[in-house]
Amino acid sequence: xxxxxxxxxxxxxxxxxxxxxxxxxxxxxxxxxxxxxxxxxxxxxxxxxxxxxxxxxxxxxxxxxxxxxxxxxxxxxxxxxxxxxxxxxxxxxxxxxxxxxxxxxxxxxxxxxxxxxxxxxxxxxxxxxxxxxxxxxxxxxxxxxxxxxxxxxxxxxxxxxxxxxxxxxxxxxxxxxxxxxxxxxxxxxxxxxxxxxxxxxxxxxxxxxxxxxxxxxxxxxxxxxxxxxxxxxxxxxxxxxxxxxxxxxxxxxxxxxxxxxxxxxxxxxxxxxxxxxxxxxxxxxxxxxxxxxxxxxxxxxxxxxxxxxxxxxxxxxxxxxxxxxxxxxxxxxxxxxxxxxxxxxxxxxxxxxxxxxxxxxxxxxxxxxxxxxxxxxxxxxxxxxxxxxxxxxxxxxxxxxxxxxxxxxxxxxxxxxxxxxxxxxxxxxxxxxx
Amino acid sequence: xxxxxxxxxxxxxxxxxxxxxxxxxxxxxxxxxxxxxxxxxxxxxxxxxxxxxxxxxxxxxxxxxxxxxxxxxxxxxxxxxxxxxxxxxxxxxxxxxxxxxxxxxxxxxxxxxxxxxxxxxxxxxxxxxxxxxxxxxxxxxxxxxxxxxxxxxxxxxxxxxxxxxxxxxxxxxxxxxxxxxxxxxxxxxxxxxxxxxxx
Numbered sequence: 001x002x003x004x005x006x007x008x009x010x011x012x013x014x015x016x017x018x019x020x021x022x023x024x025x026x027x028x029x030x031x032x033x034x035x036x037x038x039x040x041x042x043x044x045x046x047x048x049x050x051x052x053x054x055x056x057x058x059x060x061x062x063x064x065x066x067x068x069x070x071x072x073x074x075x076x077x078x079x080x081x082x083x084x085x086x087x088x089x090x091x092x093x094x095x096x097x098x099x100x101x102x103x104x105x106x107x108x109x110x111x112x113x114x115x116x117x118x119x120x121x122x123x124x125x126x127x128x129x130x131x132x133x134x135x136x137x138x139x140x141x142x143x144x145x146x147x148x149x150x151x152x153x154x155x156x157x158x159x160x161x162x163x164x165x166x167x168x169x170x171x172x173x174x175x176x177x178x179x180x181x182x183x184x185x186x187x188x189x190x191x192x193x194x195x196x197x198x199x200x201x202x203x204x205x206x207x208x209x210x211x212x213x214x215x216x217x218x219x220x221x222x223x224x225x226x227x228x229x230x231x232x233x234x235x236x237x238x239x240x241x242x243x244x245x246x247x248x249x250x251x252x253x254x255x256x257x258x259x260x261x262x263x264x265x266x267x268x269x270x271x272x273x274x275x276x277x278x279x280x281x282x283x284x285x286x287x288x289x290x291x292x293x294x295x296x297x298x299x300x301x302x303x304x305x306x307x308x309x310x311x312x313x314x315x316x317x318x319x320x321x322x323x324x325x326x327x328x329x330x331x332x333x334x335x336x337x338x339x340x341x342x343x344x345x346x347x348x349x350x351x352x353x354x355x356x357x358x359x360x361x362x363x364x365x366x367x368x369x370x371x372x373x374x375x376x377x378x379x380x381x382x383x384x385x386x387x388x389x390x391x392x393x394x395x396x397x398x399x400x401x402x403x404x405x406x407x408x409x410x411x412x413x414x415x416x417x418x419x420x421x422x423x424x425x426x427x428x429x430x431x432x433x434x
Numbered sequence: 435x436x437x438x439x440x441x442x443x444x445x446x447x448x449x450x451x452x453x454x455x456x457x458x459x460x461x462x463x464x465x466x467x468x469x470x471x472x473x474x475x476x477x478x479x480x481x482x483x484x485x486x487x488x489x490x491x492x493x494x495x496x497x498x499x500x501x502x503x504x505x506x507x508x509x510x511x512x513x514x515x516x517x518x519x520x521x522x523x524x525x526x527x528x529x530x531x532x533x534x535x536x537x538x539x540x541x542x543x544x545x546x547x548x549x550x551x552x553x554x555x556x557x558x559x560x561x562x563x564x565x566x567x568x569x570x571x572x573x574x575x576x577x578x579x580x581x582x583x584x585x586x587x588x589x590x591x592x593x594x595x596x597x598x599x600x601x602x603x604x605x606x607x608x609x610x611x612x613x614x615x616x617x618x619x620x621x622x623x624x625x626x627x628x629x630x631x632x633x
């Protein structure tokens with residue numbers, strides 16, 4: 001029998017909606033597409049939020065889970081360079097260099113259930129349950145503790161849709177629904193069967209939908225317009241159910257402190273993709289061994305700068321890179337030239353870049369020096385890519401949506417700090433749990 | 435490779451000496467020149483005669499820091515393992531040495547009391563040792579250590595992996611060549627990233 005004087009748990013529930021913009025939440029909660037979320041929004045604070053750079057899940061979610069910028073957690077992208085090489089490596093959860101919110105909660109002997117959290121693969125032990133999300137490959141390496149694997153397998157748990165087949169929109173839309181259903185079943189199971197203080201589930205289907213079908217959002221004649229809205233209605237119903245059960249569990253009235261909803265970046269439509277390495281090549285900063293080389297692995301002597309996806313520019317420093325040619329005294333003029341060149345760049349009279357930040361402006365902490373020398377942020381519609389496989393500076397692909405850095409959102413019961421950044425959310429959660 | 439200093443700090447019994455010796459072995463295997471300056475050993479020679487007042491503790495840590503500075507500038511990896519309870523002196527050494535990696539061996543006092551390999555906590559708690567860090571003398575935790583190892587929760591191997599990986603990321607030591615992902619997994623990750631336009 002539990003003692004009646006036990007202090008009430010300060011439980012927290014976090015819903016992550018990957019890639020959902022603040023502006024879209026506003027729109028869908030005002031036009032009736034998301035009625036459950038509209039109720040929640042009315043009861044608390046819906047805030048526009050900036051994220052750390054570059055504005056991709058690989059970086060944003062670690063910034064959320066550690067409450068730190070990449071200079072502290074050391075994840076600067078889906079890719080990084082192998083030491084002393086121009087070959088790509090793919091940072092994993094093991095590369096994260098700052099403690100996560102679940103580590104901190106666990107230190108207080110509090111338990112977390114974390115479902116489909118991107119950037120946590122391969123899963124490692126936490127106090128509670130962790131099911132890794134993107135880029136998780138094998139389910140058996142994506143779970144902690146291993147004892148939960150049979151339950152997930154038996155339930156047919158789907159980590160993510162097979163994005164390599166997402167060009168087939170019929171496949172994409174069918175899988176998105178199946179994956180969301182599978183996610184909710186497992187969410188229900190752990191909600192009921194685990195003792196937890198912190199519960200988090202991330203919906204990643206929204207991001208996949210946006211990448212491939214953002215053009216269906218505003219085009220009522222698009223064959224998948226209705227499906228786009230229908231998927232959001234499903235997400236809305238899921239969020240509504242989570243909110244109701246959390247209120248019931250914690251016996252709280254609106255606005256339900258302890259409940260948080262956030263996205264890791266915003267989204268907008270692609271007008272043109274802009275190929276940053278092609279630009280560096282054209283301007284003479286990047287030199288390749290052959291004219292048709294399509295990878296920075298073919299960097300030639302004399303290269304002063306190169307880019308890693310999506311928008312990270314690294315100076316090719318002597319002593320840091322194998323074919324480094326930039327000496328410390330050359331850094332300032334090169335940075336100035338690249339910033340000036342990118343800032344002036346336009347297409348059909350429209351500027352491509354919104355900002356080109358120097359490292360110190362966006363990163364601090366012990367790993368800041370491992371980050372890019374410059375990070376570019378484009379104006380909406382111009383999607384920056386590092387690819388050298390495209391022949392020109394601008395082009396299009398099958399992808400119709402692109403990420404934005406200043407249009408993510410947070411919903412919280414209490415008013416968040418001014419100039420909200422995704423790195424603030426962990427502190428708000430910890431404060432609630434104290 | 436260029437020299438740098440690894441500075442282990444933490445309460446007595448928190449694992450500084452154990453980890454410093456293991457890290458020494460790993461770095462020697464990777465062909466680096468390494469020297470360990472263990473607080474207990476230093477007090478028997480370089481700092482012989484110093485006591486445990488704040489002033490004497492500061493002198494001791496400054497001396498270790500100065501030797502680390504000399505070793506580092508001569509391309510040796512200096513590994514210091516000392517309680518070094520005061521943040522200001524550790525930061526002073528960081529400033530002097532420049533290439534400095536602080537590792538905080540964090541372990542709650544309750545776990546240390548149970549561990550107590552030298553029986554020191556028991557004596558300190560009985561009042562037989564005065565001025566014992568963590569019992570009746572302060573320890574100022576690092577605010578921004580490059581690495582925090584939780585020696586009551588992690589195995590020695592887990593802590594070592596954390597340290598080695600961070601030294602690799604910081605570019606202080608050459609990579610081991612070990613991969614987190616198999617080739618097959620890496621290929622699948624590439625495909626997925628490509629399909630979403632991330633590479």
